[in-house]
Amino acid sequence: MNPSDNLIEAQELSPLEVLRQYRAHDFTLSAFLAARVAQHPDKPALLFEGETWSYGELAARIARTAAWLSHDMHIRAGDRVGVLSANHPSTVVLMFALAQLGATLVPANPDYRLDEALYVFEHAQICGLICSPNTLDTAAAVVSQLGGDVWLRANEAGGHGQALTGESEADTELRAEAASTAMIIYTSGTTGFPKGAMHGQRGYVLTAEAFVGRMHLQPNERVMCVMPLFHINALMYSVGGALACGGCLVLVRRFSASSFWRLAAESGATEVNLVAAAGSILARRPREEFVPGHRISKMFIAPQTSEMVSAMRHEFHVARLIECYGMTEIPGVIANPFHGPHKLGTMGLISRHPDPDISPPQARIIGEDGKDVAAGDSGELLIRTPTLMQGYYRDTAQTDAAFRDGWFATGDLVRQDDDGYYVFVARKKDVIRRKGENVSGAELDRVFGEHPAVEEAAAIGVPAELGEEEILLAVQLRAGWEVGATELVDWARDRLAAHKLPRFVVKVDQIPHTPTHKPAKHRLKADACLLARATDVAG
Template sequence: MKPLASPAGDALVAPLDVLRQYRAHDATLTGFLAARVAAHPDKPALVFEGETWSYRQLDQRIGLTADWLAQAMQVGPGDRVGVLSTNHPSTVVLMFALARIGATMVPANPEYRLDEALYVFRHAQVCGLVCAPGTLATGAAVAADLGGDVWLRANEDGDHGVPTLAASIAAHAAQPANAAPGVDSDRSTALIIYTSGTTGFPKGAMHSHRGYVLTAEAFVGRLHLQPDERVMCVMPLFHINALMYSVGGALACGGCLVLMRRFSASSFWRFAAESGATEVNLVAAAGSILARRPRAEFVPGHRITKMFIAPQTQEMVRVMKQEFHVPRLIECYGMTEIPGVIANPFNGPHKLGTMGLISPHPDPAVPVPEARIVDDDGHDVAPGAAGELLIRTPTLMQGYYRDAVQTEAAFRDGWFATGDLVRQDSDGYYVFVARKKDVIRRKGENVSGAELDRIFGEHPAVEEAAAIGVPADLGEEEILLAVQFRPGQSVEPGELLAWARDRLAVHKLPRYVVAVDAIPHTPTHKPAKHKLKADGTLFARAIDMAAASH
């Protein structure tokens, strides 16, 4: 293995050499994991709340679970099983166990209300549900609505009266053994991840075994994950980042997954130090929260040397590097449908505020992802101009489950249309401009709602801001800014706009400002602007800054 030089002078194993520690496999989740088990069966694979599972123990648990699913519960190839839980090892085990028998896991947000959970699991046509104790009431209601053939299990003990996964598997293991049927196709669907549904009902993005494995292996390259890596997973296991980057990346490099039940800002650094974590993935909201938390919560003895987080701000980077001593922050871009495509290169240069460059798989034999930037007619734009990003990649989803219309609408001649407006700078780095549906057309100019969210969100008194377009008197739109202030703080709208005048062109300044108790979010913690637009009281409560200036 040839070492690479890190900025700190440490020797790093090259990503391709990390992957070549393991025997060749068939690009199924089963073959992928088996290669790691064969190489180091007794090495720690997963840590959760004081319990450590070796690769051998993890594989054994997966095998027992696959047998139980196939024999006792009659789950077969093509069937789907839902998960409604905070982070728990059972989700990891279930994903690999279902994959082993050719079935599919459908994880969903444990904070879903009944109608939200019912829509996802009904649409996915699940045959069973695995729930945390706190979501069992919702799971039971879903199972009852879907019919008596949908089974329900709890993933932890409690006074809930529902059979647990562990007890059911143990009881089945005591019976005469029958090997679960294997899956021999890397094209089988391993996961269905439902998108956040910012414009309507969620859509289920289907991902194959091969797509999962390639994404996991590519993450070794994006973060230069090492064989002794301890990947701290705080993002939810219904999210592509946690499932493919954290879980997949940790196993791809032969490292250890350190699983946290949920993100907790107050205990983040203590958990990091106690667990010996070396890498963590975060969303921007979590990074901003950590940067604003009391410094007394910081634990200097942590070993985290790299974070995968986007988008980043100058203040976030300053705090993470100078105060929290995390030397590398990798900014990136991704979607549920196209994981692992664009990121700032690990060894730089790192360009703050950019999505980065095309991020290839470490193995040159794997096709490199491709990107185009096109106008509304599908023609490539001029260099430096903004347009919609189209992607073609081997990790592309298989399509939206049971939604041929949306699947067809998402593709243009084999390219996935992201719905994101981007441009390339002079160095070829991709720069996010706006969601096509988050562009506010004001006085003949396009205004990025995401840009306004970011700028106003940086005000010291603001917890979060979200800009939306509202009808203008003379056509097009005006800008309405919804503002959630930090606890115990507030700012007059005039003062807020005065603060922003040095940061924004005049045509980008909102006409209407309204304070809200909380900005609604999608399951992936993006502002749920469709909910803001549907709130009929918002405009009525807003202050018209044009009228206030007269």
């Protein structure tokens, strides 16, 4: 440990001390934010493209927007309003304004095509839609097809003017309850149509406050948000975490690897959350893009690779990289402890709320017989947590199917090591059955992704001549690099058991992704030409 770290830690407030700076609240978003505003109304709350809002200014904008929604747009408790936009302060304002009314935010990926956006917003039964100027055409088409009284506004100057500039000063009745649904986040839809995970206001606040504990966020924190605001990580960890500690949210429209370090240095950001793909991209970017004067000292990122960790710590001088585990349905459950030990390649330990009176998450690992597995064995991870979703919107069957006797079934196969750390094995639906053995597609993605010529890899199962499956590996090579299929498989022989080595290798221009930047393996499997183009390494 760097000697300066000891000084930093000695001056550090504990997570519980950070939260207890603020008055008690009722676990609604309005009361949660009001406690921060009362404590420091003039402190910076949000920074976006050179403009800074104080806590008092943020609260005032939320109040005006809530009045506009209530009096002009006739939003009532239980109504749902969609968002189709890159990151913008209006989404943060809208979330809190809707929550004040007991209404619900439904954010979607701004890169959605018409059919994708239409499915989400039609299923969510929205009564209004906020878009950015560059998504206006798609948003207008969605509203046209939805028909009825669904309204459309833009969040910046554009074809429909500015949406969130309501100037009504009329008092707005506070209709929020802790049990009110704050947001519906649609899952990536890797195995079918997306499902809308509903999260209540209490769950949001608990997750935000728990993130203060996971990352030991301090009152002077500047949390840089580059992940999209249709993602649970950005909405609950970045936005919620920044406000929970009384820090400042540094909001960025979109992740840009080339400008990341410059923006970090200019904004004074101290913490950032990233997906693994973004971390790997940064680790491989030209070093002249790095800005030594940045203040980022901690990152929340998973899964991690040794290459990523080495670059971040030794070249980019980020002291702590916290590896974790989460799902849209169960935010804030498992993470590596902030002060360690940090175990690369693990999900970590149960991550609880700083307040000891808040029940901690619970976990079980069960086998196919439904019973707890023996120590060290792998099985499906089940979770109970105060931050659990309320269910899938308008989908009782999928909600019921997601639970086992009151425990949420993650669909992930995991095991615990000798120290109790949870280790990810595979998605149940990402297991390839080959010659009587189960092979984790995620493991192959990770191993082949570490080859110096490989930008990204994705392994899928394809039908075998004699039943079960063979392994096909799709690889996206780094610009300017080349490697043969046989050479690539030979490289992995010392890293993988023989039955895990792919039989087929195919080079692709780009690995397709889900909206949360996971390999969209269902799209690879649906590509009938993929196997025909692949090299048969065994042949």
